[in-house]
Amino acid sequence: MKLGLNLSFAIKRWLGGEQLAKVVSQDLAIDRVQFTWDLVDPWWPARERNAVAREYADAFRAAGITVESTFGGLASYCYNHLLAPSATLRDLGKEHLRRAIDMTAEMEVAATGMPLGSYSAQDALDVARREEIYQRALQSLVDVARYAKIRGLSTLLIEPVPLTTEFPSSAEDALRLMTDLDGETDVPVRLLVDWGHALFTPIFGEHANMEHWIAQCGDYIAAYHIQQTDGLLDRHWSFTQPGIVTPQRLSAFWRDNQLTDQTYLLEMIYPFEQTDAFVLQDMQQGIQLLKSAG
Secondary structure, eight states: OOEEEEEEGGGGOOOOOHHHIIIIIISSSSOEEETTTTOOOOOOOHHHHHHHHHHHHHHHHHOOOEEEEEOOHHHHHOOBTTTTTSSHHHHHHHHHHHHHHHHHHHOOEEEEEEOOOOOOOHHHTOOOHHHHHEEEEEEEHHHHHHHHHHHTOEEEEEEEOOOTTTTTSSSHHHHHHHHHHHSSSSEEEEEEEEEHHHHHHHHHHHGOOOHHHHHHHHHGGEEEOOOBBHHHHHOOTTSOOSOOOHHHHHHHHHHHHHHOOOOEOOOOOOOTTTTTTHHHHHHHHHHHHHHOOO
16 A cells, blocks of 8 residues: 555644654654645745745655645635635635645645535525536636646645535545546546545445445546544544554555555544644554555
């Protein structure tokens, strides 16, 4: 398995490129990461934002760490972005992604992305309204992909989420998004599929398995977030805890589907109240379990 880290475990803890690169490369022995926007906010003033982002990127490169992509984090996920109820909010979501593209380009990283967004409670129940907003979101992605190419990026990533008030949530939704965009964008738009989202039983029932996802839209999956979960909520637990996503299950899926290019990006989200010492030790133990499985 090709393992990497989403840097969500580090927010509010290990800040600054030199310190975080040391934790990743020396304490965790990982050489590829996905940079979360929770460490550098795309909405910060561009000059200061870019300087901070470049400091992280330079430190990672110096430590031999590849930054595969940047991606929206907890803060970004709170907003409705491209599926918001008003044109003003949707335009702000589009600008949010454009600024993330700018930041990513300054870091000399090739890919960025986020979940597409959330419908309002009212719009989510209106079939016609959902479709209208979805069509506008498609055009926004075409526009943003054009900008990404201008800034030197090669890929945009969209993460499916486990809520029916968002899009895409199911594998079928994700396939529709990919086929609607296929050949229409200046850089390819691809999926980043989270195991904990895909295995969300309350919505997906018998289809809450990764075999269904890869059968439906495997050609469009560029990377995976991995997390331990019970299938009942979006847990983002470490693999030191019991659950339904065992390291052995991940290894078997990788082997059975002959994966080579995609990365399993470990996305752990700890309570802010948890001690730094516990988080570091738990990360080390979880990573060792994953490496031991293959």
